[in-house]
Amino acid sequence: MQDSYLFATIAQKVSAYSAAHPDKEIIKMGIGDVTIPLCKAVVEAGVKAVKEMGEKETFRGYGPYEGYDFLTGAIRNYYKKNGVELDISEIFVSDGAKSDVANILDIFGQDNVVLVPDPVYPVYLDTNVMLGREVKFIDSNKSNGFLPLPDGKVKADIIYLCSPNNPTGAVYNKEQLKCWVDYALKNDAVILFDAAYEFYVTDKTLPRSIFEIEGAKKCAIEFCSLSKTAGFTGTRCGYTVIPKALKNLNAMWLRRQSTKFNGVSYVVQRMAEAVFSEKGQEQIKTNVDVYMKNAKHISGVLNSLGIWHTGGVNSPYIWLSCGEMKSWDFFDKLLEQANVVGTPGAGFGKNGEGFFRLTAFNNYENTCKAMQRIEKLFK
Ligand code: MLT
Numbered sequence: 001m002q003d004s005y006l007f008a009t010i011a012q013k014v015s016a017y018s019a020a021h022p023d024k025e026i027i028k029m030g031i032g033d034v035t036i037p038l039c040k041a042v043v044e045a046g047v048k049a050v051k052e053m054g055e056k057e058t059f060r061g062y063g064p065y066e067g068y069d070f071l072t073g074a075i076r077n078y079y080k081k082n083g084v085e086l087d088i089s090e091i092f093v094s095d096g097a098k099s100d101v102a103n104i105l106d107i108f109g110q111d112n113v114v115l116v117p118d119p120v121y122p123v124y125l126d127t128n129v130m131l132g133r134e135v136k137f138i139d140s141n142k143s144n145g146f147l148p149l150p151d152g153k154v155k156a157d158i159i160y161l162c163s164p165n166n167p168t169g170a171v172y173n174k175e176q177l178k179c180w181v182d183y184a185l186k187n188d189a190v191i192l193f194d195a196a197y198e199f200y201v202t203d204k205t206l207p208r209s210i211f212e213i214e215g216a217k218k219c220a221i222e223f224c225s226l227s228k229t230a231g232f233t234g235t236r237c238g239y240t241v242i243p244k245a246l247k248n249l250n251a252m253w254l255r256r257q258s259t260k261f262n263g264v265s266y267v268v269q270r271m272a273e274a275v276f277s278e279k280g281q282e283q284i285k286t287n288v289d290v291y292m293k294n295a296k297h298i299s300g301v302l303n304s305l306g307i308w309h310t311g312g313v314n315s316p317y318i319w320l321s322c323g324e325m326k327s328w329d330f331f332d333k334l335l336e337q338a339n340v341v342g343t344p345g346a347g348f349g350k351n352g353e354g355f356f357r358l359t360a361f362n363n364y365e366n367t368c369k370a371m372q373r374i375e376k377l378f379k
Contacts, residue, residue, distance in 0.1 A: 001125075001126055001129045001130070002122075002126075002347075005122065005126070006122045006343070006347040006348070007030070007031045007343075009347070010030050010031070010331075010341065010343065010347075011031075013331075013335070014026065014028070014030070014335065014341050017335055017336070024339045025339060026335075026339045026340070026341060027339065027340050027341070027362065027366050027369060027370040027373075028341045028362070029340060029341060029342050029358045029359050029360075029361070029362060029367075029370060030341040030342055030343050030359070031343070031359075032166070032228060032316065032317070032359045032361055033233050033361060034227070034228060034231045034233050034287075034291075034361050035361055035362055035363060036231055036287045036290060036291075036363075037231065038230070038231050038232075038235065038271070039230070039231070039275075039280060039283035039284055039286075039287060040279075040283060041274045041275075041277055041279040041280040041283055042230065042231075042271045042272075042274045042275060042280060042283075043271075044274070045270045045271050045273065045274035046267055046268075046270065046271040046274075048270070049266060049267040049270035049271070050267055052266075053266065053267065060266045062262060062263070063262075063263045063264075063265075063266055063269070064263065065254065065257045065258040065261065065262075065263055066089070066091070066092050066093065066254065066257070067091065067092060067093025067239070067263065067264065067269060068093070068266070068269050068273075069088060070269070070270075070273050071093055071239075071269045071270075071272055071273045072088040072091040072093065072239075073088055074272075074273050074276035074277075075088075075091050075093075075239055075276065076088050076091060077276065078276050079209065079211070079241075082208055082209060082212070083212060084209050084211045084212060086211070086241060086243075087244065089244070089250070090241055090242060090243050090244055090250060091239055091240075091241055092239060092240045092241075092242065092253060092254070092257060093237065093238075093239050093263065093264050093269060093272070094237070094238045094239060094240055094261075094264065095236040095237065095238065095264055096225050096227060096232075096236050096237065096238040097194060097196045097223040097224060097225040097227070097238045097240075098123055098225075100223050100238065100240045101123055101124060101127070101160070101192060101194060101223050102123060102127035103256070103260075103261075104192060104221065104223075104240070104253070105127060105128065105131055105133070105158075106256045106260075107249060107252040107253055107256055108157070108158055108190075110131070110132075110133065112133065112157035112158050113133075113134050113135075113136060113155065113156045113157050113158070114128050114133050114134065114135045114136070114156065114157070114158045114159075114160070115135075115136050115137075115138055115154065115156035115158070115159045115160070115189075116128075116135060116136075116137060116138070116159075116160045117137070117138050117139075117140040117148050117160070117161070117162075118137040118138070118139060118140060118348075118349035118350060118351045118352075119140060119146075119167055119168065119345060119348030119349040119351050119352035119355070120140075120160065120162075120167075120348055120349055121162055121166045121167065121194065121348070122347065122348065124160040124192075124194075125349075136154060136156055137349070138150075138151065138154065139351055140168065140351055141351050142308075142321075145170055145310065146165065146168035146170040146310055146319065147163075147165075147170050147171075147172055147176055149176060149179050149180070150179055150180055150183035152183070155187060156187070156189055157187075157188075157189050157190065158189065158190055158192060159180065159183075159184060159189055159190070159191045159192065160191075160192045160194070161177075161180060161191055161192070161193050161194070161210075162193075162194035162195075162196070162197075163177070163193075163194075163195070163197075163207075164197040164198070164200055164201060164311075164314055164315035164317075165197075165311075165315070165317075166194070166196070166197065166317060167317055167319060167343065167345070167348045167352065167357045168310055168311055168317065168319040168355075168357075169310055169311015169312055169313075169314075169315035169316075169317035169318055169319050170310050170311060170315075170319075171201060171203075171206050171314045171315060172206075172207065173205065173206055173207070174205075174206075174207050174212065174213060177207055177210060177212075177213045177216075178213050178214070178215075181210070181213045181214070181215045181216050181219060181220065182215070184219035184220070185215055185218060185219050189219065190219060190220065190221065190246070190247075190249070191210065191216075191219055191220040191221070192220075192221055192223070193210040193220050193221065193222045193223065194223045195208065195209060195210070195222050195223060195224050196223065196224060196225040196227065196228060196238075197228055197229075197315055197316065197317075198224065198229075199228070199229035199284070199288060200228075200229075200288065200291075200292070200314055200315050200316055201314045201315075202292075202314060203313075203314055206314060209222060210222055211241070211243070217243035217245045217246065218243070218245050218246060219246065220243075220246070221240065221241065221242050221246065221249065222240070222241040223238065223240050224238055224239050224240070224241070225237075225238035226238060226272055226275055228316065228361075229275070229284055229288065230272075230275040230280070230284045230287075231284075231287065232271075232272070235268055235271065236264070236268065237264055237268050237269065237271070237272040240253070290363070290364065291316050291360040291361055292316070292360065293364060294360035294361075294362060294363075294364055294367040295311075295312040295313070295315070295316055295318060295360035296312065296313075297364070297367055297368060297371060298312060298318050298358055298360060298367065298371060299312035299313070299318060301371040301374065301375055302318070302320055304375075305374075305375060305378050305379065307320050307321060307323075307378070308320065308321040309321065312360070316359055316360040316361060317357055317358070317359055317360070318357070318358045318359075318360070319345070319355055319356070319357055320355065320356050320357075320358065321354065321355060321356075322345070322354050322355060322356050325354075326346070326353060326354065327344035327345040327346040327347075327352065327353055327354060327355060327356050328344045328346060330342075330344065330356050331343075331344040331356070333377070334356075334374070334377075337377055338370070338373035338374055338376070338377050339373065340370045340373055340374060342356050342357060342358045342359075343356070343357040343358075343359075344356060344357075345357060
């Protein structure tokens with residue numbers, strides 16, 4: 001494991017550079033942190049909920065461990081619109097996908113073998129290393145379009161998948177996900193499916209949930225987040241879906257949560273509920289459209305420079321080739337010569353070497369400015 005968490009290392013490097021060059025205007029396209037404020041529907045719900053907490057008739061103490069019914073019900077209806085039927089008892093409200101993809105390991109035996117794609121969101125690997133688990137890797141690379149498929153010869157009990165993918169922006173289609181579901185069913189394995197970026201999928205033929213795939217309810221857990229879809233990176237709310245048909249994991253997770261977690265605050269859950277209202281959905285779509293306009297622009301400039309890349313469509317991440325350069329050298333070059341921050345692919349695993357991630361999370365003006373600087377460097 002690296003000495004420091006990838007995004008902490010980058011933040012340190014950027015602060016050191018800024019301190020030494022206070023006159024430089026740095027544009028951040030590194031960590032996937034949103035820049036557009038919470039939408040009106042969410043803020044109004046939050047204000048109303050805070051007021052309720054100040055009145056004796058409406059004050060609330062501890063909430064249900066799984067989350068309030070008003071929110072799990074709204075999430076169930078959201079899934080229903082996308083063609084997935086869930087029971088509210090299969091939905092658990094959390095403070096975000098990052099914590100849950102790590103905490104979920106509490107309900108698996110220590111001897112379970114874990115499979116992670118390489119490159120990968122560092123949390124999957126680091127949390128397993130911290131717990132001393134055996135981790136196997138599956139190569140995700142240019143030749144498989146950064147969408148690896150299962151290798152029947154490799155046996156694993158727990159498999160992490162992320163689609164739309166962080167860091168590559170690549171998205172599995174239904175046939176590809178079906179291969180993973182079939183593999184998991186055959187090997188009695190569980191897929192931990194990170195769907196934190198599902199809202200970015202606009203291509204109707206692509207799955208937004210693994211539960212769109214037949215058989216998935218018997219072998220998959222899904223993690224979702226309001227961070228990137230509704231600007232909750234600082235507000236913190238997500239949800240995890242554990243089907244009742246999946247061994248006894250639903251009951252075990254409730255046992256785990258009720259022991260170690262006292263839930264997300266009432267105010268935040270009311271704000272999250274508003275995300276799923278008609279107004280909320282319209283407003284967050286407007287914000288996501290801004291990021292996707294940025295992604296399109298980034299991709300267009302890279303195309304004009306002849307730089308190979310994936311992502312940027314159905315995903316806020318753009319994963320590009322550094323050509324002959326190593327990815328940390330590319331990071332330094334961009335920081336020092338263009339004052340643009342991205343994320344070096346090597347930070348996501350050995351197959352990330354030679355690649356680089358840019359995010360679309362910024363305003364359009366800054367994105368255009370950053371891409372102009374990059375164009376100047378590479379033309
Ligand atoms: C990223 O940049 O990969 C994400 O923002 C990290 C996260 O969601 O924790």
